[in-house]
Amino acid sequence: MEGKRDEIRKGPWKAEEDEVLINHVKKYGARDWSSIRAKGLLQRTGKSCRLRWVNKLRPNLKNGCKFSVEEERVVIELQAQFGNKWAKIATYLPGRTDNDVKNFWSSRQKRLARILQTSATPSSSSSSNSKPRKVKKEVPAFHDVPTLQEESSTKAQSCSSSYIDTPEPASIVPLPFHSDLVVKNELPCYDANLAQVETQTQIPFPQISQHQPELTFSPESQELLARLEDPFLFNVFGAVDAPELGAQLSLGPPLFDPFSSCLNGAREVRSPTTRGTFFDDFPSDVFDNIEPLPSP
DNA sequence: AAAACGACCAACCGCGCTCAT
DNA sequence: GATGAGCGCGGTTGGTCGTTT
Known part of the structure; x- marks a missing residue:
């Protein structure tokens, strides 16, 4: 009582x-x-x-909005610099909370780990055929890549971040390998804030080129980089799922304006010639040359 | 159609810091 | 200076939903 x-x-x-x-x-x-x-x-x-x-x-939270490609890149770069200082990283991402960033990073790490684990798994292991489904399921994880915002249609209602000003909905057409395009530096608060941090001047992504030794990656990312050396493979990953890898290799820009897709609830229509089918046709033994990761 | 699985997210917990008393 | 309350942060957990087989 x-x-x-x-x-x-x-x-x-x-x-x-x-x-x-x-x-x-x-x-x-x-x-x-x-x-x-x-x-x-x-x-x-x-x-x-x-x-x-x-x-x-x-107010101004981007609840229900998937992380955009730009946001993802910001998170990755800042995580490399600051470590797991989610609150700090979140300050560079208007409308995002430390919890958002933390959850996003966690999901991403799991996804990456699984991808790498799968790719590192010798084809001999598949001979057991014990879990054929697993393998099949892992591969599409790659073509989760351009669809980070995909589910936004189901949950995006309140993406009313004050700074998002998208005049027209971007056409959600996958542009798989436009690596020649330059990523526009459109991060609203990001730059201004970054200016305060000396080491962050490198962050605007367009400057990232094939050889940028000053780029700082987390030990984890460096490890991943060290183990995955096939640039073609990275291209397939695209700029999203392994952006730190993509950055190193000068991968393409965001495939579309995620905010727009979030706002209008549009669902991306995946072209049949995108990475998804690419991976479906990918020889399964292509990953054989990739060494397995030591267990962390 | 249903089970299995993975992704995502909201919320909790524990620890450490700050500040008033 | 010691102490306790309040708060912030990072890690973790559990639930829900969507996808795949």
Whole structure:
């Protein structure tokens, strides 16, 4: 009874709770989180309230938007520089939270790891045929590449970031290998902020060329780079799934404006001649020359 | 049609820092 | 200077949804 009142509520937030929290922030600002519970407004810890506000309720969040290619590149570069300082990295990505960045990076790492693991798996292992499905499933992971934003159609409703100003929806046509195109440096806040950090002057991606020794990669990325030397392979990966690799090899620009696809909910129509089918036709033993990664 | 699997995301937890007392 | 509350951050977990077989 009385204990119930003091009970701290956990789990998913209800709309009513959100409303209370928003009202509190309107009145008192985004602080005094603990007072929310002290006042009996919510049975949530201050910590939980703050998290909810920061990650979901704050204005101008890009909830439901996939990371764009540009954003992904920013994350990769900044991660190489700062390490897992997600909050810091998030400050360079308007509308993104540290949680977003963290989740994104985590997913990406898993994906990369799986790709590499698959590619490093000797074809002999497939002789067992124990898990044919696995192999089949791994390959398409590559042509997840241009479709980072694909699912945005299902979840993108609130991509109303203040800085996103996309006049017209970009036509979502995969342009697989336009490596001659130059990535436009359109990161809104990125440059301005980067200017404060000396070592970040290299970040605008167009300058990334085939040999750019000053580029700093995380040890992990360097390891990946060291193990994957087939440039053609990287081209297939494209600029998204292994952008740090792609950057090194001067891969192409973003394939389309992800924000647009996010905003209009359009779903990318994959050309039959994109990387996807490319990999389908790829000889399975092409990866045989890639050494397996040591277990981390 | 259903099971298996992977991707993604929201939320929690623990630790460390800051600041007021 | 010591201490405790509040807060921020990074790591982790669990649930949901979509895809593949």
